[in-house]
Amino acid sequence: MNRSLSITFARGARRVTGSNFLVEAKEADKTTRILIDCGLSQGERFCESVNTEAFSYNPASIDAIFFTHAHADHIGLFPKLVKAGFTGHAYATAPTKDLMPVMLEDSVQLIAAEAKRCNDVPPYVTADVEAAVEILEEMRYQMPVTVAPGITVTPYNAGHILGSATLLLDIFGTRLLFTGDLGRTPAILVPDREVPKDVDYLITESVYGNRVHGSIEESETLLLGTVKNCAANKGTLIIPAFSLERTQIILSMLDKAITDKKIPPVPVFMDSPLAAKVTDIYRRYPDFLREDVRARLLKGDDPFSFPSLSVTVNQQESQDIDKAPSPKIIIAGAGMSHGGRIRRHEAHYLPQKNTTLLLVGYQVPGSLGRRLKDGAKEVDIDGAKVKVQAAIASADGFSAHADRDDLVQFAEDTKPKKVFVVLGETEAATFLAQRIGGFLGIPVDVPREGETQDIPMQ
Numbered sequence: 001m002n003r004s005l006s007i008t009f010a011r012g013a014r015r016v017t018g019s020n021f022l023v024e025a026k027e028a029d030k031t032t033r034i035l036i037d038c039g040l041s042q043g044e045r046f047c048e049s050v051n052t053e054a055f056s057y058n059p060a061s062i063d064a065i066f067f068t069h070a071h072a073d074h075i076g077l078f079p080k081l082v083k084a085g086f087t088g089h090a091y092a093t094a095p096t097k098d099l100m101p102v103m104l105e106d107s108v109q110l111i112a113a114e115a116k117r118c119n120d121v122p123p124y125v126t127a128d129v130e131a132a133v134e135i136l137e138e139m140r141y142q143m144p145v146t147v148a149p150g151i152t153v154t155p156y157n158a159g160h161i162l163g164s165a166t167l168l169l170d171i172f173g174t175r176l177l178f179t180g181d182l183g184r185t186p187a188i189l190v191p192d193r194e195v196p197k198d199v200d201y202l203i204t205e206s207v208y209g210n211r212v213h214g215s216i217e218e219s220e221t222l223l224l225g226t227v228k229n230c231a232a233n234k235g236t237l238i239i240p241a242f243s244l245e246r247t248q249i250i251l252s253m254l255d256k257a258i259t260d261k262k263i264p265p266v267p268v269f270m271d272s273p274l275a276a277k278v279t280d281i282y283r284r285y286p287d288f289l290r291e292d293v294r295a296r297l298l299k300g301d302d303p304f305s306f307p308s309l310s311v312t313v314n315q316q317e318s319q320d321i322d323k324a325p326s327p328k329i330i331i332a333g334a335g336m337s338h339g340g341r342i343r344r345h346e347a348h349y350l351p352q353k354n355t356t357l358l359l360v361g362y363q364v365p366g367s368l369g370r371r372l373k374d375g376a377k378e379v380d381i382d383g384a385k386v387k388v389q390a391a392i393a394s395a396d397g398f399s400a401h402a403d404r405d406d407l408v409q410f411a412e413d414t415k416p417k418k419v420f421v422v423l424g425e426t427e428a429a430t431f432l433a434q435r436i437g438g439f440l441g442i443p444v445d446v447p448r449e450g451e452t453q454d455i456p457m458q
């Protein structure tokens with residue numbers, strides 16, 4: 001039989017964001033084209049038109065797209081894909097399907113702001129989001145979706161965020177596993193990742209490919225210690241929050257610590273309409289949460305809420321946080337401070353000595369969050385020079401990502417014949433590749449963006 005198979009690493013190779021991979025399976029004169037993710041590129045390459053330039057493939061030729069999870073760097077260009085002529089099937093798990101409209105509505109604002117800064121035309125608008133989410137179909141963990149005769153895609157729990165999936169493509173018997181973003185073990189809110197069997201090729205993320213996370217316990221101790229200090233010094237603690245998963249992790253830790261009387265009930269302002277909407281979706285899917293979290297939820301003890309928590313919705317409520325006396329805690333998006341309400345809080349509170357800024361996630365080079373993490377004494381926020389007098393703390397144990405050792409472990413567990421390392425900065429990706437090659441003796445490659453690799457069939 002005249003068959004061939006290839007992967008094009010359209011985006012998300014040697015970079016953390018912009019996940020977008022094309023698998024092409026040819027049999028005689030028929031080609032089946034499957035996309036994995038269609039994400040936004042974020043951070044260092046703003047204004048390089050990376051989100052506005054045309055796709056390197058013809059969107060109208062794609063048979064199906066599968067989404068690994070609802071983070072913007074995995075879904076954020078889907079409306080653009082549909083606008084550009086995509087008419088195939090689009091699959092996501094039930095939580096991802098619910099999260100996508102909320103997350104994409106937020107992306108619309110991010111890309112509009114980015115386009116304005118760069119004198120570009122935004123790649124899509126709200127109406128395009130509506131058209132895109134309308135065509136989503138549900139896929140279920142462990143249930144194969146048939147794309148064409150002999151070609152199936154099966155999602156497995158990735159243990160990363162609510163509804164996240166690894167995707168196992170079975171193409172005429174050759175099996176390719178895309179990790180999307182892989183969760184750490186143990187995960188914090190969601191059940192631990194599954195290990196699919198009989199994988200021939202593993203296409204693995206490498207966001208933390210060269211680092212080992214601090215433990216969850218260490219980060220929890222840091223968070224609770226910072227809250228106690230904030231209460232004792234009548235200070236302000238600001239936490240730039242990733243609205244999807246990280247915020248819910250922090251809320252659930254605060255909820256538990258307050259119940260257990262480990263911390264005083266300092267007023268907490270969740271100043272993120274996006275995080276509020278996302279948290280509501282978490283409450284809708286107890287079956288996608290870890291057993292202990294699900295048990296709390298089903299018992300009527302909401303793990304994401306406590307009496308000293310205020311959820312601010314409109315701009316006025318957001319502004320009014322300034323007037324609330326300290327001590328107080330402000331959780332606001334975006335997580336890397338590249339947009340959202342956090343920037344106004346940072347401009348206001350960073351010059352104050354009794355402020356602590358607690359970074360709780362990956363900060364992409366070029367982002368405001370990264371500059372603060374790297375110790376900048378003065379930063380530019382929306383045209384104003386802001387002196388940084390606040391203490392900057394960083395907790396990396398809240399990460400919903402696998403770290404170096406976890407990623408090597410997953411490669412060992414899935415036993416592929418070859419590994420492609422993607423979704424990481426070059427340094428992290430090449431480091432992980434060396435580990436996998438050196439420790440496991442598995443052939444490994446770190447592809448470049450735009451590169452197409454032929455995959456030998458079984």
Ligand SMILES: [Zn+2]
Nearest residue numbers: 069071160181
């Ligand atoms: Zn993710």
